[in-house]
Amino acid sequence: MSATTPALSTVTDAKFPSRFKPFSHFPPSLHFRTPHPQQISSIRCQSINTDKKKSSRNILDNASNLLTDLLSGGSIGSMPIAEGAVSDLFNRPLFFSLYDWFLEHGGVYKLAFGPKAFVVVSDPIIARHILRENAFSYDKGVLADILEPIMGKGLIPADLDTWKQRRRVIAPAFHNSYLQAMVKLFTACSERTILKVNKLLEGEGYDGPKSIELDLEAEFSSLALDIIGLGVFNYDFGSVTKESPVIKAVYGTLFEAEHRSTFYIPYWKIPLARWIVPRQRKFHADLKVINTCLDELIANAKESRQETDVEKLQQRDYLNLKDASLLRFLVDMRGADVDDRQLRDDLMTMLVAGHETTAAVLTWAVFLLAQNPSKMKKAQAEVDSVLGAEKPTFESLKNLQYIRLIIVEALRLYPQPPLLIRRSLKSDVLPGGHKGDKDGYAIPAGTDLFISVYNLHRSPYFWDRPHEFEPERFLVQNKNEEIEGWSGFDPSRSPGALYPNEIISDFAFLPFGGGPRKCVGDQFALMESTVALTMLLQNFDVELKGTPESVELVTGATIHTKNGLWCKLKKRSDLH
Structure with a gap:
């Protein structure tokens, strides 16, 4: 080995x-x-x-x-x-x-x-x-x-x-005001997914309640990518509704990360491998697409830099800022190292790691709930009681206790x-x-x-x-x-x-x-997952398309499915 x-x-x-x-x-x-x-x-x-x-x-x-x-x-x-x-x-x-x-x-x-x-x-x-x-x-x-x-x-x-x-620079960016603004963003991005499902449900020839079959793992992945793009570097991938070269490059890079984590011989370190091996050529081409995009975003942020102290950065009105991204915070921080290469490394790390957690926890949370209808009904009852027909807010998350516990139990x-x-x-x-x-x-x-x-x-x-x-x-x-x-x-x-x-x-x-090297974005990921699951259960009844045994698990860098989490979705019959 x-x-x-x-x-x-x-x-x-x-x-x-x-x-x-x-x-x-x-x-x-x-x-x-x-x-x-x-x-x-x-x-x-x-x-x-x-x-x-x-x-x-x-x-x-x-x-x-x-x-x-x-x-x-x-x-x-x-x-x-x-x-x-x-x-x-x-x-x-x-x-x-x-x-x-x-x-x-x-x-x-x-x-x-x-x-x-x-x-x-x-x-x-x-x-x-x-x-x-x-x-x-x-x-x-x-x-x-x-x-x-x-x-x-x-x-x-x-x-x-x-x-x-870098920890000293990045950790303060995940402050309370930023997370409040992010909950608003999580809600807006989740609404895209809800609208997409509703359009599919109310497609041509719609004559009342019906269900559709959808790969929720794929939908959660697109949702997570949109959230990371907007919340971290103020870029709208729009992946819930479209494809683009940047999106394809992101997924190509993510796949290569997983490939390297499961392949037993680091052949990519062999001289000339990046030019000779087709998948390595593609990987470096994908990296170039992403890095070019990030470099442009960094350059734009630095052009409009408003340097100030950490305390004042945290006191900004993030709920009404046009750009409340982490990139904006990191660029504007007085005395911080704003070397373009380091910023790009920071952003790439958050893109890869942040995208994964949400997509994974939501996939397995739904997988578990679909096998426990009574727990799903209990979760929906809590959502109805706390929110009614309203959207989640930073304050209402505090009252969605059972939904939060579902998220951590899935983890x-x-x-x-x-x-x-x-x-x-x-x-x-x-x-x-x-x-x-x-x-x-x-x-x-x-x-x-x-x-x-x-x-x-x-x-x-x-x-x-x-x-x-x-x-x-x-x-x-x-x-x-x-x-x-x-x-x-x-x-x-x-x-x-x-x-x-x-x-x-x-x-x-x-x-x-745990300890000093614990993930700095844990609250971001947990709140994001809570909002997305809340809005899914608020609007739809969900059941697995096949049996639980038919969902094949694939090991790699993390735990995900082989062919997606295919579910049947229909509008809730008891919807407000």
Whole structure:
């Protein structure tokens, strides 16, 4: 297994509308048919018969493990070792195998594939140590190598020094007044999608209520792209209703990011590959289209620059500004580095990462709700009670509690990304965690780690009924005092927070990471998802076109579907 393989956990993904989904490039075996929620528990929690599993391995698997023993067997501490079958990479998504090994070996173990070994962390106590308590002893490792050609020195792949500088500049831009203005934008963009569906429903020959079949994953992807364009750099992609060269280039770039995260040999680093390999030529052509667009937007913003202090920038009347974008804020900030290349890297990072989260969480939220009609009705009842026929506002979001819980429960069950990657910059001693070695585990500098968010979110040690869709779970305190070193789940720990976070859960819930390198746009993404889901449920009844099992899951940088989320939509019969 090459050093690039762990990038299955990158924070970006290609969330493509169906018209741009070239999934023939994925090995067919990476397509996984999604089980019904009632089946998930038995599928995930079945114990592993290690002897039987080993006996079924082929010659390639045995050769890989022999190489592992010779080259990396003793390089990482004395923690449990999960010998990886290379064939597991092709039979199902990697994070499913990581879950099985977690149940067998515990909250921290060494995963060895061939000459390369990784530490897999599935324990909140250890995750807290890596992400918060000792955060600056780790960097993004392989993840930065893969994303650098796309995002440059944007916040996600940036080295520690660059990250510290850019974080100080970017974080203040996500202030309260900006988020209020963004809710207005989220509503306006979601209205485009609602109007589009209504036009399809009321098409030629309309004679009363009927339903249409629509790929909601594709619609959510277009919606998210429009929101990022307008909210981050004041550019209207208009992707809900049209196509353009820029949109095609964006999706081409997103797909290449995912391709690199799942391909085992970094052939794109070979000299001349960017000119010889057709897909690499296309990738660099797509990048040029996007960068040209961003350069023009940056130049326009700088021409009308109104330099001022951060405090005054945050006091602007964002609800009535013609341009309330993040780009406007970053350009106008006094004393900030406004180097064009760095700004472009920042914008590209937000475009790629910000686009993904919304499209993914909405897709899986609808997938889960469609299988739980009573919960969908409960959500619609809340929307009716809070909004009636009105549109969501920043203030009304505070009263849409159940909708917000649906969003975070979808992120718990289908985290984006399912894995986080870190690399130790110096030797460290990881805590033993729950049921681990009380003396902890020593790791040398240069150790690559997977923090399995998927395992954390579905851990039977930290969650009741971990595989069930229960949005209400986030309202209940869970002290779990028998687990030493974990403070339990306590909503009162972060008073006033609209959404549960890593503080409330003491790092058992990490949809946006945690610690100083936590995603800076988490509230933007969560509010955006809440508004979009609210307006969908406010206007339409939704059900899956086929069975839940027919929705095939594709692993890559994140979790998405193979052929879209096809649903039947009709106007609500009880609409106001």
